[in-house]
Every structure is written in C-alpha cells, then in structure tokens.
Amino acid sequence: MEQVLTYVGYIFVVIGAIFLFLGGLGIVRLPDIYCRLQAGTKASTLGAMSLILGVGFLQPQWMIKALIIIVFIALSNPLSSHALARGSYRHKIRPWTKEDIDAYAQYIKEQGENEAAEEDKQQEKQES
Amino acid sequence: MQSKSLASKPVRFLYSWIVFFIVWLAFTSTLALPEVITGAVVALILAAFSYETFTGWGFKGIKLSNLWWSFVYVINFLWLMVKANFNVARIVVTPSLPINPGIVEFETKLTNEYAKMVLANSITLTPGTFTVDVVDNRYYIHWLDVTVTDPEEVYKEIAEPFERILLKIFN
Amino acid sequence: MGITIHLIDYIVLGIISVALLLDFYRFTRGPLASDRVMATDTMTVSTTALLVFLGYLFDRYIYLDIALIYAVLGFIGVIVIARYLEGGV
Numbered sequence: 001m002e003q004v005l006t007y008v009g010y011i012f013v014v015i016g017a018i019f020l021f022l023g024g025l026g027i028v029r030l031p032d033i034y035c036r037l038q039a040g041t042k043a044s045t046l047g048a049m050s051l052i053l054g055v056g057f058l059q060p061q062w063m064i065k066a067l068i069i070i071v072f073i074a075l076s077n078p079l080s081s082h083a084l085a086r087g088s089y090r091h092k093i094r095p096w097t098k099e100d101i102d103a104y105a106q107y108i109k110e111q112g113e114n115e116a117a118e119e120d121k122q123q124e125k126q127e128s
Numbered sequence: 129m130q131s132k133s134l135a136s137k138p139v140r141f142l143y144s145w146i147v148f149f150i151v152w153l154a155f156t157s158t159l160a161l162p163e164v165i166t167g168a169v170v171a172l173i174l175a176a177f178s179y180e181t182f183t184g185w186g187f188k189g190i191k192l193s194n195l196w197w198s199f200v201y202v203i204n205f206l207w208l209m210v211k212a213n214f215n216v217a218r219i220v221v222t223p224s225l226p227i228n229p230g231i232v233e234f235e236t237k238l239t240n241e242y243a244k245m246v247l248a249n250s251i252t253l254t255p256g257t258f259t260v261d262v263v264d265n266r267y268y269i270h271w272l273d274v275t276v277t278d279p280e281e282v283y284k285e286i287a288e289p290f291e292r293i294l295l296k297i298f299n
Numbered sequence: 300m301g302i303t304i305h306l307i308d309y310i311v312l313g314i315i316s317v318a319l320l321l322d323f324y325r326f327t328r329g330p331l332a333s334d335r336v337m338a339t340d341t342m343t344v345s346t347t348a349l350l351v352f353l354g355y356l357f358d359r360y361i362y363l364d365i366a367l368i369y370a371v372l373g374f375i376g377v378i379v380i381a382r383y384l385e386g387g388v
Contacts, residue, residue, distance in 0.1 A: 010307055013311055013352065014307070014310075014311060016348060017310075017311045017314040017315050017318075018314060019213065019217070020314070020315055020318040020345050020348060021314050021315075021317055021318040021321070022216075022217045022220055022221070023318065023322075023341060023345075024317070024318035024319070024320070024321030024322050024341070024345075025220050025221070025321060026216070026220040027321060027322060027325045027337070027338060027341060028321050028324055028325055029220060029225065030220075030225070030227070031225075031227075032229075033331060033333045033334055033337065034229065034260075034270045035227065035229050035272060036325070036334065036337055037258065037270075037337055038216065038255055038256065038257075038258060038270070038272045039216055039219075039220055039255065039272075040322075040325075040337055040338075040340075040341045041337065041340060041341055041344070042213070042216070042252075042253060042254075042255040042258075043213060043216060043217065043220075043255060044318075044341045044344045044345055045253065045344060046209065046210070046213045046255075047318075047344075047345075047348065048344045048345065048347055048348035051348040051351065051352060052347075052348060052351045055351050055352055055354070055355045058355055059355055062355075062360065062363060064154070064157055065157055065360075065363045065364075065367075066351065066363070068154050068155065068157075068367070069347070069351065069363065069366060069367050069370065072367065072370060072371070073344065073347065073370060074253065075249070076370065076371075076374040077253070077340075077344065077374075078248075078249040078252035078253045078258070078259075079249070079374075079378070080340055080374055080377040080378055080381065081252060081258060081337075081340070082248065082249075082252055082258065082259050082260070083377070083378050083381035083382065083385075084333060084336060084337060084340070084377060084380075084381045084384075085258065085259075085260050085270065086260055086261055086381070086385060087333070087380075087381035087382065087383075087384035087385040088331075088333040088384060089260060089261075090384070090385045090386060091333070091384045091385065091386070093331060093333060095229060095230070095231060095270065096229065097228075097229055097230045104231045104233070104260055104261065104268040105231075107233075107261075107263065107266075107268065155367070
C-alpha cells in the first residue's frame with residue numbers, strides 16, 4: 001500500500017515539476033505580457049498544485065496542510081494575475097495581436113470619453 | 129437576489145465567526161487548548177470588523193443540493209483545467225508558436241456577485257483564457273488562441289460549461 | 300537517521316531549478332515593470348512548491364508553514380504592485 005502511494009506521489013511530483021518548467025518556458029518564449037501571464041502563472045499554478053499534492057501522497061499525514069496550500073494557491077493566483085493584467089492595461093500597455101482583436105480598447109475609449117464629457121459638464125457648471 | 133434575502137446581522141456575525149474559526153483550525157491544524165482559544169478570540173475580532181461585507185446570506189447558502197453541485201463544479205473545473213493546461217503546454221513547446229491572441233467580450237446571465245467572481249476566477253485558472261475586467265455583466269477575456277469574436281459564440285466557447293452549473297447553485 | 304535522496308529527487312530538483320532560471324531570465328530582461336512582477340509571481344509559486352518538496356526530502360513539517368507564509372506574502376506583494384500600476388494604490 002505504502003509502495004503504491006509512493007509511486008502515485010512521485011508521478012504527481014514529476015508532472016508538477018514538468019509543468020513548472022513549461023511555465024518558465026512559456027514566460028520566456030511568448031511575445032507580450034498578457035500571453036506570458038497566460039502560460040506563466042497558470043501552468044505554474046497547475047504545476048505547483050500537482051507537486052504539492054504529490055508530496056501529500058508521499059507523506060499522508062501532511063495531506064491536510066498540503067490541501068490547504070493547494071486551495072490557497074488556487075484562490076490567490078487567478079486574483080493576482082487578473083489584477084496584474086488589469087493594472088497593465090490601465091497602464092496603457094496594449095496587447096500584442098495578430099488580427100487586431102481588442103474589445104476592451106473600445107470600452108476604455110468610451111469610458112475615457114464619458115469621463116472627459118463629465119469633466120466638461122462640471123467645468124461649465126463652475127463657469128456659469 | 130442577494131439584496132432581498134439578506135440574513136439578519138447576528139446570524140451573519142455568527143456565520144463569519146464560524147468560517148474564520150474553521151480557517152484558523154485548518155491553518156494551525158492542532159487542537160491544543162491555547163491555540164484554540166487564541167483562534168476563537170482572533171476570529172471574533174476579525175468577524176466583528178468584516179461580517180458586513182463577508183457574507184450576505186448567512187447559513188441559507190448551505191444546502192445539500194448546493195454542496196452536491198459545488199462538488200460537481202469542482203470536478204468539472206479540475207477536468208477542464210487539466211485539459212486546457214495540456215493544450216497550452218502543447219502551444220508552448222511547438223517551435224512555430226501557433227497563437228493568435230486578442231481580447232474578446234461576452235455577456236453573462238449570472239446576476240449574483242459571488243457567482244460572477246467564481247466564474248471570473250474559473251476562466252482565469254483555465255489556461256488559454258483569462259479575465260481582464262468585469263464591467264456589470266460584460267466580461268473582457270484575453271484569449272491566447274482566438275477562434276471566434278462574436279460575443280454569443282465566445283460565450284458558448286468559454287463560459288457555457290461553468291455557467292450551466294453555477295446557475296444551478298446560485299439561482 | 301540520515302536523509303536519503305534518490306535519483307528521481309535530483310531530477311525533480313533539477314527541473315524546478317531550470318524553471319526558476321527561466322523565470323529569472325524574464326525577470327532580468329523585462330522589458331516592462333509588469334513583466335518583472337509577473338516573473339516574480341511565477342517564481343513565488345515555483346518556490347512554494349520547491350519548499351514543500353524540500354520539506355519532504357528533509358522530513359521537516361515546518362517547511363509547509365514556511366511555504367504557506369511565503370505564498371501569502373508573494374500574493375500580497377503582487378496585488379500591491381498591480382494596484383500601483385493601475386494608479387489607485
């Protein structure tokens with residue numbers, strides 16, 4: 001039984017390590033920040049989750065703590081990559097595209113126009 | 129939905145206290161008396177500060193059917209996540225880098241804030257897509273390999289498998 | 300009792316090290332601040348996994364707590380910098 005758990009654990013650990021490596025590779029190869037966020041943070045998330053689960057199998061009495069770390073990574077990583085993507089976009093970093101597909105630019109533009117219009121209104125009020 | 133069925137304040141306070149206390153117990157993973165008492169006090173302080181924003185429903189959200197659908201959701205989500213991860217891994221190791229990135233939008237049918245948060249996080253965790261912003265019920269998604277741009281099609285492609293189950297949990 | 304490290308452990312450690320080096324390459328090359336933050340984030344996640352694995356190799360339970368705290372701190376750091384980039388802090 002223990003033998004089986006060890007084998008299962010090492011399978012998870014090796015898969016996790018490989019995904020961590022693929023995440024690193026994606027970060028180096030992909031062309032811009034948004035694509036890198038895709039490959040980088042998420043392949044790493046799966047890699048880390050799988051590796052920690054594997055350690056949980058190797059040391060069954062650590063399983064609860066390992067699961068807590070997995071849940072924390074699963075909850076926190078999408079938040080940080082989302083915050084980073086939004087921050088970058090608001091920082092006026094445009095995504096690299098082949099066919100110029102960018103629905104968000106439209107929204108940002110409209111919002112900018114609305115804000116400008118409101119500022120104009122306020123100025124008019126102040127002047128009158 | 130969440131605004132009209134708010135639980136009363138003491139119930140929400142108790143609910144947050146219990147959740148924080150369970151988190152404390154899980155983090156320390158011990159039942160030694162000093163630890164447990166410290167945890168109870170810390171959870172009490174935290175709950176006093178944050179119960180108003182922490183929960184709206186209180187215990188009403190915990191139903192057997194919800195637990196079952198959450199379980200189904202987690203399994204479904206893990207399967208999609210692993211599948212999508214292999215997809216991205218394939219893209220990364222292919223020498224020619226077959227990507228066509230872009231930002232697309234779609235509209236969700238969900239009305240509940242928690243449900244929207246869960247959907248956004250799920251989309252982010254399945255590689256190939258992640259949520260750049262959520263405005264009301266419009267989602268802006270950065271997609272590594274865009275195949276369709278029409279919002280309806282995008283909705284079917286990305287959000288449908290998650291939302292089908294989320295609608296059962298939250299509505 | 301001594302610590303026994305098998306060949307497979309060395310292989311896993313090697314793969315993780317290469318992953319960290321790749322992240323570090325992106326961290327040094329940039330070119331944007333966001334790229335560096337993202338590289339740091341990825342390194343944090345990889346390091347969390349590495350700490351847990353080292354904990355298993357050395358048979359020390361405390362490494363799991365360290366990994367958890369490390370993940371929490373890295374997460375907060377990334378959120379703060381992202382908010383700063385957005386212009387809201």
